[in-house]
Amino acid sequence: xxxxxxxxxxxxxxxxxxxxxxxxxxxxxxxxxxxxxxxxxxxxxxxxxxxxxxxxxxxxxxxxxxxxxxxxxxxxxxxxxxxxxxxxxxxxxxxxxxxxxxxxxxxxxxxxxxxxxxxxxxxxxxxxxxxxxxxxxxxxxxxxx
Numbered sequence: 001x002x003x004x005x006x007x008x009x010x011x012x013x014x015x016x017x018x019x020x021x022x023x024x025x026x027x028x029x030x031x032x033x034x035x036x037x038x039x040x041x042x043x044x045x046x047x048x049x050x051x052x053x054x055x056x057x058x059x060x061x062x063x064x065x066x067x068x069x070x071x072x073x074x075x076x077x078x079x080x081x082x083x084x085x086x087x088x089x090x091x092x093x094x095x096x097x098x099x100x101x102x103x104x105x106x107x108x109x110x111x112x113x114x115x116x117x118x119x120x121x122x123x124x125x126x127x128x129x130x131x132x133x134x135x136x137x138x139x140x141x142x143x144x145x
Contacts, residue, residue, distance in 0.1 A: 018120040018127045019046045019072025023065055023093065024083040024108065026051035032113050040117065046072050047117070052089050061092040069102060077101040077124035079116055079131065081108030103128045111138025 022029040029049035037044055048068045052061055065080070072078045078101060082090040085106035093104045103124055105112070115134025119127050 016074055016076040016121070017046055018076050018116075018122070018124055019048075019069070019074070019078040020113070020116055020120065021048050021050070021065065021068050021072060021078055021080045022082075022108065022113070023050045023052065023061065023080060023089040025087060025089060026053045028083055032108075032110055035110060036113055036117060039114065044117065046074075048072060050089075052092075056088065058088055058092050061088060062095070065092060065096055069096065073101055075101070077103065077127075079120075079124065079127055080104040081113060081116070081131070082106045083108055105131060105135075107135065109135050109138055111135055 022032055024032070029051045033044070033047065033049050036047075048071070050061060050064050050068060069078050069080075080093055080096060080102060082093060082104065083106075084090065090104070090106040096102050096104060101124070105128065112131045112135035115138075116127050116131040119130040122130070
């Protein structure tokens with residue numbers, strides 16, 4: 001028996017999440033990841049680390065970064081955090097942000113990462129701004145708190 005009821009569309013919710021890639025001098029990226037995993041009580045999805053070792057070829061780091069971005073980007077974008085401007089990790093990222101779905105922040109810190117993780121269900125621009133704010137507000141003189 002055929003139903004004459006009108007066709008009903010079901011809303012499909014697609015959960016998107018900004019991917020996060022840490023490219024840092026070894027072992028800083030893994031240390032940040034371990035700490036964030038502990039603080040968020042479990043495995044972090046869509047977060048990857050590239051720990052750059054001494055004398056690692058920049059083209060190799062860039063290739064690893066491109067591959068990681070492809071895995072992490074669901075169309076929402078990827079935030080790349082590097083440790084220090086001018087170091088190999090950040091220097092390898094100069095061509096990554098030509099893609100509109102990739103933003104790179106140098107000077108990454110644990111407060112910055114935690115803020116990015118907290119807001120990564122927002123759009124990429126919001127996550128970048130929240131991460132930068134977290135980095136700035138996370139660096140204080142303790143005697144002035």
